Amino acid sequence: MASLPPIGSLYISDWNGIAWSQPGGVGTKVFPTLGDGPFTAYPVPGQFYSPSSQALWILPCGHGIDFPMAFRDYDNVNQSSVCVLCCSICTYILKYIEPYENIDNVLQFPILIP
Numbered sequence: 001m002a003s004l005p006p007i008g009s010l011y012i013s014d015w016n017g018i019a020w021s022q023p024g025g026v027g028t029k030v031f032p033t034l035g036d037g038p039f040t041a042y043p044v045p046g047q048f049y050s051p052s053s054q055a056l057w058i059l060p061c062g063h064g065i066d067f068p069m070a071f072r073d074y075d076n077v078n079q080s081s082v083c084v085l086c087c088s089i090c091t092y093i094l095k096y097i098e099p100y101e102n103i104d105n106v107l108q109f110p111i112l113i114p
Contacts, residue, residue, distance in 0.1 A: 003077045004084070004096065008060065011071065011084055011091040020090045030061040030090045061092035072100050 005011060008027030010020050021031050055064025069088040074081055081100035086093055097103055 004073065004075055004082065005093060007093050007095060009093055011086050011093050013091075015091045018090075027060065030063070030087075030092055033062045034064065034089075059087050059092060059094065061087050061090055063087050063089040063092070065089060068094060070103060 006026050010022060010030065013020055018032070022028050023031065056066045058064050065088050067088060069086045069091065071084040071086060071091075072081060073084050075096075075098060078098060080098050083097040083100045083103045084093060085095045085097065097109065103109060
């Protein structure tokens with residue numbers, strides 16, 4: 001029986017038709033990334049803009065998101081449904097919530113972010 005991928009790895013390596021990769025291994029930055037540096041001339045010279053500065057959370061994968069992506073899967077080891085909480089850009093696995101139905105428990109998980 002296969003278990004779920006480890007936290008910090010990619011859940012779907014070709015999400016949205018993009019070949020995501022983690023050259024440094026599990027728990028490291030995911031490529032391709034958003035721009036790492038600021039655009040110093042956006043939209044006119046003298047203005048400062050950074051894609052990641054506009055996000056609510058900056059994740060370990062290097063992407064900035066406003067909301068996580070929740071996938072439903074099955075954990076063969078524990079024999080239960082599981083919520084796979086991922087980066088909505090690259091599907092970097094942030095955490096598992098078992099059983100899946102617990103994601104509706106706002107007292108236990110008020111915000112679904114690690």
